[in-house]
Amino acid sequence: MNRSAWVIREHGVIGSPRLESLPLGSLPNGFVRITLKSLSLNHLDLWTTLGLPGIQLPLPVILGSDGSGVIEEICSSESLPFGLTVGSSVMIAPGLSCGSCFDCQSGNDMLCKSYKVMGHLTNGTASTILDVPIHNLLPIPSGWTFEEAAAFPLVFLTAWEMLVEKARLGFGETVLIWGGGSGIGTAAIQLTRMLGAKSIVVVGDDQKAVKCWDLGATHVLNRNRENIAERIKELTHKKGVDVVFEHTGPATWTTSMMACRRGGRIVTCGSTTGTDVALNLRSLFARQIVIQGSYMGKRSNFFKLLACLESGISNPPFRPIIDKVFDFKDYPAAQLYLESGQHFGKVICRVTNSSVIN
Ligand SMILES: [Zn+2]
Secondary structure, X not given: XXXXXXXXXXXXXXXXXXXXXXXXXXXXXXXXXXXEEXXXXXXXXXXXXXOEOOEOOOOOEEOOOEEEEEXXXXXXXXXXXXXXXXXXXXXXXXXEOOOOOHHHHOOOHHHOOOOEEEOOOEOOOOEOEEEEEHHHEEEOOOOOOHHHHHHOHHHHHHHHHHHHXXXXXXXXXXXXXXXXXXXXXXXXXXXXXXXXXEEEEEEOOHHHHHHHHHXXXXXXXXXXXXXXXXXXXXHOOOOOEEEEEEOOOHHHHHHHHHHEEEEEEEXXXXXXXXXXXXXXXXXXXXXXXXXXXXXXXXXXHHHHHHHHHHHOOOOOOXXXXXXXXXEHHHHHHHXXXXXXXXXXXXXXXXXXXXXXXX
């Protein structure tokens, strides 16, 4: 039995992954076999394709960190959580860890030395059939499509970790959210609203601005025709924002520092415009700003997110935002589309009957 998978054997340009037919082995203990329905792309897929300076990624690797599908087979000795069984629809948590070290045992699995994100340091979801550890199965919220389920895990987990765990966002506080049209930006806008805080969201065009308002943004700024630092001064009465939601890096860092209030927090989870920024230490210590890095999030927080939906705390309920759905076989085009920055929300690949190669 074979599966079709998007594989990186050597780093190359965006859109260069190849579709391969790979043999399926026997199902390992502690795993279930899933037929993929949809996957969503993240910038991590682009970094994995390009390669990261100074970091040796294990190749070959199957791409894809997010996915949803149907359970086809369960390792005979295992029982599944949440009432899941063969035929159940599931979404996939993207982080793998050892499960036994101090950090894993204390619930900080993303601090585990063995922590791996699927599709980056270990095989991922861009495969028509895949074997997934039972610990990584998540039930799909009622009424969500497979596309929405595939768009949820990585960006919502990361945004929750940044806003709730790292920034400790308080009721009535103000968050500056860069890249409001990105997958993580659309998650952050909705979670900020759910947490009773205000958002100042930055986008690159007016169409995206309207969509951000629809998601519950308090203010939306167009970086191509507004001075962001000046507008934030006006909107916060010269105080600055309480929290900066950073994921872009050098292109926004100086403004992030200027926009942050005395004693405020800057949380960063990404570096889409580069990894090196200038830091004025006097400004940092004199204004007592806290800068914190964040990477993925505690797996247990998936269940807090799902509980917010089930309990009605999220009202209106947050929902993954999907921009465009490609066929699985058009994965390279989906990568190029993500790189273009035209999207608002997530870019999806859906498996259809024509997606499989023999
Ligand atoms: Zn561990």
